Amino acid sequence: MQFLTTEQLPINLQQRIVYQILDTGQIIFQQHEPTEAVFVVECGRVRLVSFSEQQIITHYFVEAGESFAETALFSDTYACTAITELPSRIAVIDKELFQQALRDYPDLTNAYMNQLTYRFENVKLLLELRSIRSARERLLQYLIRRIEPSNRTLTLQRPLKYLATELGLSAETLSRTLSHLEEQGLISRKQRSITLNEDW
Amino acid sequence: MQFLTTEQLPINLQQRIVYQILDTGQIIFQQHEPTEAVFVVECGRVRLVSFSEQQIITHYFVEAGESFAETALFSDTYACTAITELPSRIAVIDKELFQQALRDYPDLTNAYMNQLTYRFENVKLLLELRSIRSARERLLQYLIRRIEPSNRTLTLQRPLKYLATELGLSAETLSRTLSHLEEQGLISRKQRSITLNEDW
DNA sequence: CGCATAGTTGACTACGCTCAACCCTGGTGG
DNA sequence: CCACCAGGGTTGAGCGTAGTCAACTATGCG
Numbered sequence: 001m002q003f004l005t006t007e008q009l010p011i012n013l014q015q016r017i018v019y020q021i022l023d024t025g026q027i028i029f030q031q032h033e034p035t036e037a038v039f040v041v042e043c044g045r046v047r048l049v050s051f052s053e054q055q056i057i058t059h060y061f062v063e064a065g066e067s068f069a070e071t072a073l074f075s076d077t078y079a080c081t082a083i084t085e086l087p088s089r090i091a092v093i094d095k096e097l098f099q100q101a102l103r104d105y106p107d108l109t110n111a112y113m114n115q116l117t118y119r120f121e122n123v124k125l126l127l128e129l130r131s132i133r134s135a136r137e138r139l140l141q142y143l144i145r146r147i148e149p150s151n152r153t154l155t156l157q158r159p160l161k162y163l164a165t166e167l168g169l170s171a172e173t174l175s176r177t178l179s180h181l182e183e184q185g186l187i188s189r190k191q192r193s194i195t196l197n198e199d200w
Numbered sequence: 201m202q203f204l205t206t207e208q209l210p211i212n213l214q215q216r217i218v219y220q221i222l223d224t225g226q227i228i229f230q231q232h233e234p235t236e237a238v239f240v241v242e243c244g245r246v247r248l249v250s251f252s253e254q255q256i257i258t259h260y261f262v263e264a265g266e267s268f269a270e271t272a273l274f275s276d277t278y279a280c281t282a283i284t285e286l287p288s289r290i291a292v293i294d295k296e297l298f299q300q301a302l303r304d305y306p307d308l309t310n311a312y313m314n315q316l317t318y319r320f321e322n323v324k325l326l327l328e329l330r331s332i333r334s335a336r337e338r339l340l341q342y343l344i345r346r347i348e349p350s351n352r353t354l355t356l357q358r359p360l361k362y363l364a365t366e367l368g369l370s371a372e373t374l375s376r377t378l379s380h381l382e383e384q385g386l387i388s389r390k391q392r393s394i395t396l397n398e399d400w
Numbered sequence: 401c402g403c404a405t406a407g408t409t410g411a412c413t414a415c416g417c418t419c420a421a422c423c424c425t426g427g428t429g430g
Numbered sequence: 431c432c433a434c435c436a437g438g439g440t441t442g443a444g445c446g447t448a449g450t451c452a453a454c455t456a457t458g459c460g
Contacts, residue, residue, distance in 0.1 A: 057332065059328050073313075074314050079321050113316070117274040121271055127326055161407085172449075176409080372441085401460100408455070412451090417447095418443105418444090419442105419443095419444095422439100429435105
């Protein structure tokens with residue numbers, strides 16, 4: 001899956017992109033603010049969160065090369081708050097301009113729909129996984145769905161604790177569950193990669 | 201939010217829609233099968249599920265008037281299995297024809313992206329809610345997000361047990377939690393509608 | 401070498417699930 | 431008109447699993 005990048009945009013739009021250089025912990029936009037732009041993380045990392053009185057819920061980490069707030073195009077307000085996790089360089093693409101570009105460039109529309117579809121399926125998968133009570137089963141299903149069929153291995157790009165939040169588990173439970181699965185010979189671990197041993 | 205309906209399609213595509221009349225419990229398509237079409241429930245209800253050895257996970261109920269498997273357009277295989285929950289009439293729209301229509305009718309593309317965006321935000325909300333451990337908080341957040349600001353009331357279209365699965369709670373826990381909130385005066389209930397009493 | 405962060409392990413707790421019994425409602429048929 | 435039934439909803443008791451808190455180890459980086 002290729003993410004939407006600034007290079008894919010028509011030249012005249014590329015020229016009108018604004019870049020923001022941000023430090024760690026800076027807010028790019030807040031939930032409920034009127035939408036004005038969509039964004040691409042050129043480098044760094046952005047965290048998307050929702051606030052409520054008692055809780056802060058992180059629901060996605062946007063890595064370098066990924067776009068975010070794409071749904072701003074069709075809503076009046078942002079559905080979450082975006083904060084930089086690292087010093088980051090962010091491309092800001094004006095909403096109106098982007099909409100115009102979508103009208104003018106069918107290929108861009110196609111790439112955009114493709115990406116939106118991909119994201120949607122992704123979130124749906126995570127939601128499905130949350131319906132599985134047992135940490136063990138949830139983790140196994142995640143591995144099954146995410147693993148390269150060729151080498152039966154998943155290489156993690158980020159620390160385990162990110163995987164834990166993605167799965168809706170505490171880091172401790174994930175650690176324990178991985179250990180158990182390893183003891184039982186169902187998986188092997190080596191640094192950042194996890195291999196499924198048995199056939200399913 | 202208006203869902204994609206068959207009436208919104210260009211006439212020449214409408215004429216090529218095939219209709220399936222199905223009884224309860226019939227399979228429309230299976231996970232991993234190659235995608236051939238997108239669908240609209242004209243009447244009845246469809247349940248989207250995922251299978252795995254131990255579990256069956258229902259992740260959405262498609263009501264009359266809603267489309268489903270829209271993401272089939274951009275994937276080679278279906279991401280879930282669709283089963284009728286009631287006797288249903290289903291419109292089957294060939295994938296290739298629909299893609300052609302998207303290319304030819306920008307308004308349709310717009311409606312499609314709009315719907316996809318809406319669905320995406322919807323699923324994201326549910327995923328966020330699952331990050332909230334406490335049944336009480338999860339339910340409150342759900343209510344806050346779903347309620348009409350005008351009358352502070354949410355009217356349920358379906359039995360409570362559906363709400364329970366949407367929230368990832370057992371029906372019993374949901375029932376208890378609602379009772380507690382009512383005792384504490386935070387909400388009022390009347391038949392199928394729930395009203396938030398206090399200001400937030 | 402020292403610090404910060406990630407990961408692991410242990411003990412305890414709490415919350416929601418499960419199972420079960422029961423109530424309530426609406427629909428159906430005699 | 432009542433009897434019956436099915437499904438949804440409510441309530442109770444007990445259990446189990448994942449969270450929490452804490453201490454400790456491992457790893458990486460300046």
